[in-house]
Amino acid sequence: MRKISESTVRRLSLYLRFLEQFAAQGQTTISSAELARRGGTTSAQVRKDLSFFGSFGKRGLGYSVPELAAKIRDILGLRRTYRVVLVGAGRIGGALIQYPGFRQRGFHVSAIYDRDPKKIGSRWNGLVVRDVRHLEADLAREPIDIAIVVTPADAAQDVVDRLVRAGVKAILNFAPAQLTVPADVVVKSVNMALELETLSFALANR
Amino acid sequence: MRKISESTVRRLSLYLRFLEQFAAQGQTTISSAELARRGGTTSAQVRKDLSFFGSFGKRGLGYSVPELAAKIRDILGLRRTYRVVLVGAGRIGGALIQYPGFRQRGFHVSAIYDRDPKKIGSRWNGLVVRDVRHLEADLAREPIDIAIVVTPADAAQDVVDRLVRAGVKAILNFAPAQLTVPADVVVKSVNMALELETLSFALANR
DNA sequence: CTGTGTGAATCTATTCACAGCC
DNA sequence: GGCTGTGAATAGATTCACACAG
Numbered sequence: 216m217r218k219i220s221e222s223t224v225r226r227l228s229l230y231l232r233f234l235e236q237f238a239a240q241g242q243t244t245i246s247s248a249e250l251a252r253r254g255g256t257t258s259a260q261v262r263k264d265l266s267f268f269g270s271f272g273k274r275g276l277g278y279s280v281p282e283l284a285a286k287i288r289d290i291l292g293l294r295r296t297y298r299v300v301l302v303g304a305g306r307i308g309g310a311l312i313q314y315p316g317f318r319q320r321g322f323h324v325s326a327i328y329d330r331d332p333k334k335i336g337s338r339w340n341g342l343v344v345r346d347v348r349h350l351e352a353d354l355a356r357e358p359i360d361i362a363i364v365v366t367p368a369d370a371a372q373d374v375v376d377r378l379v380r381a382g383v384k385a386i387l388n389f390a391p392a393q394l395t396v397p398a399d400v401v402v403k404s405v406n407m408a409l410e411l412e413t414l415s416f417a418l419a420n421r
Numbered sequence: 422m423r424k425i426s427e428s429t430v431r432r433l434s435l436y437l438r439f440l441e442q443f444a445a446q447g448q449t450t451i452s453s454a455e456l457a458r459r460g461g462t463t464s465a466q467v468r469k470d471l472s473f474f475g476s477f478g479k480r481g482l483g484y485s486v487p488e489l490a491a492k493i494r495d496i497l498g499l500r501r502t503y504r505v506v507l508v509g510a511g512r513i514g515g516a517l518i519q520y521p522g523f524r525q526r527g528f529h530v531s532a533i534y535d536r537d538p539k540k541i542g543s544r545w546n547g548l549v550v551r552d553v554r555h556l557e558a559d560l561a562r563e564p565i566d567i568a569i570v571v572t573p574a575d576a577a578q579d580v581v582d583r584l585v586r587a588g589v590k591a592i593l594n595f596a597p598a599q600l601t602v603p604a605d606v607v608v609k610s611v612n613m614a615l616e617l618e619t620l621s622f623a624l625a626n627r
Numbered sequence: 628c629t630g631t632g633t634g635a636a637t638c639t640a641t642t643c644a645c646a647g648c649c
Numbered sequence: 650g651g652c653t654g655t656g657a658a659t660a661g662a663t664t665c666a667c668a669c670a671g
Contacts (some may be wrong), residue, residue: 220662224622228615229599246630253599258630259664266632274631274670291618292625306516313512316597316614322621361620384627385620391522393435393459401623403616408522409434410609412497414567414591415528416430417607419498421590426640452652464652465642472654480653481649 223264227287229254230261234284246277296321298357302374303365304329304337304344307389311363312340322361326353330370347374354381361385368392375402429470433493435460436467440490452483502527504563508580509571510535510543510550513595517569518546528567532559536576553580560587567591574598581608 233253237245247261254261265271271286272278288294299322301308311317312324327339328347335346345353362378364371364386371390378386379400388394388404396402439459443451453464453471460467471477477492478484494500505528507514517523518530533545534553541552551559568584570577570592577596584592585606594600594610602608 219622219626221619222662224619225615227622228612228618232597233599248630255599257664259633259666260662262630262632263663270632272631275629276671277630290622290625292621293618297617297621297624306519310512310516311613314613317617320614320618322617360624361617385624387616387620391438393439393461399627401620403620405611405613405616406434407517407520407611408526409431410593410611411503411523411528411567412434412499412526413427413430414593414607414609415498415503416425416433416496418503418566418591419496420425421605424639428640454652463642465644466640468652468654469641476654478653479649480647481651483652 217267219267223267224291226254226256226260226264227291230264231284231287231291231293234280234287238280238284243280244277245280245283247272249277293321296323297360299324299361299363300354300359301327301363301365302329302347302350302378303367303370303390304331304334304339305365308363308365309339311365311389312342324363325357325359350377351381354378354383358382361387363387363389365389423473425473429473430497432460432462432466432470433497436470437490437493437497437499440486440493444486444490449486450483451486451489453478455483499527502529503566505530505567505569506560506565507533507569507571508535508553508556508584509573509576509596510537510540510545511571514569514571515545517571517595518548530569531563531565556583557587560584560589564588567593569593569595571595 230250233250247258251258251261268290271283301312301324304327308327312327317324324342327342327344328350329335329344330347334344337344362383364374366374368391371388371392372394375386375394375396379396384400386396386400386402388402391406391408394402394404436456439456453467457464457467474496477489507518507530510533514533518533523530530548533548533550534556535541535550536553540550543550568589570580572580574597577594577598578600581592581600581602585602590606592602592606592608594608597612597614600608600610
């Protein structure tokens with residue numbers, strides 16, 4: 216497939232969210248202009264983003280809300296569910312696991328791991344925290360799709376290496392560390408401090 | 422000032438983190454190539470990023486680690502501390518407030534607000550959760566620099582409108598909602614579900 | 628007439644490549 | 650000789666503008 220930019224993918228995610236809201240209000244058809252206004256972009260951008268994947272609209276009319284939503288779900292790979300594990304049973308992990316948006320979109324957390332004996336065995340949102348030593352054996356028995364890494368920075372690379380060796384191909388990283396992985400593994404890092412720093416930069420440069 | 426791209430700012434944040442690590446190891450000088458390797462970019466990119474703000478290196482030698490770190494702190498506005506309030510005393514808010522990276526970088530959470538009477542008055546990391554009704558009065562008495570919005574999606578725009586009216590110029594938004602603000606207010610949105618969807622897209626398109 | 632789909636034009640970001648200084 | 654700083658070249662993303670389908 217033609218190379219799709221990260222920004223296009225993020226916008227498709229947004230469009231999907233809006234389409235679901237429009238669908239909930241019973242709206243059956245929508246124009247690129249309306250979608251653009253909602254998403255803070257331009258109608259040409261919306262049409263271009265979609266055009267990478269096909270032509271889903273009707274000229275003079277716009278897009279069918281349910282059809283376009285289904286199509287975007289297809290594109291984003293949201294037709295199926297994903298098995299997710301969480302490594303690190305800290306505060307951020309706890310917040311994530313409760314986050315309804317995950318389950319709603321088909322991301323099912325199937326296990327939580329930690330290293331701390333005080334946490335191992337405790338219940339977390341219906342799951343028992345497991346000793347991270349079992350990681351490899353568990354993944355060999357029941358492969359997963361995505362791992363969320365929420366360990367301290369100094370443990371993150373080690374955990375990631377183990378996940379990669381166990382065959383994990385997608386990692387969402389919340390540890391404030393730069394991770395190295397083979398080319399066939401995709402890592403997305405979210406760094407809270409960095410987000411705040413873009414704000415302090417904006418405040419400092421006005 | 423010349424318009425600086427978001428990606429440049431994010432990379433500067435990263436460079437700063439690496440510089441601090443190098444400094445902790447006692448390294449006093451560093452080349453753009455070394456910084457680039459660490460940050461997964463190119464030496465030309467590092468030099469170009471820095472060149473928007475001045476020339477801080479010595480030809481043939483590289484950059485002084487502490488000097489460059491100080492300079493980047495300057496650029497990012499990290500010389501000062503920032504007063505931050507949190508609106509929404511939920512799980513994510515709880516995780517954020519404990520996050521050591523915030524305080525370390527000078528972001529001090531001075532108050533937490535919520536609407537839920539069950540939460541109001543409870544202690545959170547040394548702070549008492551206040552009724553969000555006091556928001557305007559509190560901010561008039563003690564202005565803040567940054568607000569972090571961690572409310573449910575349907576409450577977010579209302580909270581943001583109130584923050585903006587109270588004079589807040591920078592908002593970090595964790596609510597899965599698209600926010601509208603005047604041009605002089607900067608909003609940075611972090612959407613966890615969207616991050617996961619970029620991963621499912623990557624998995625679906627290999 | 629309305630609103631899509633898309634090549635062409637423009638604007639922005641990254642990479643190249645080299646002169647200049649340490 | 651090594652490495653920065655930076656214009657020039659390239660690559661990439663966004664916007665324009667219009668032919669065309671409903």
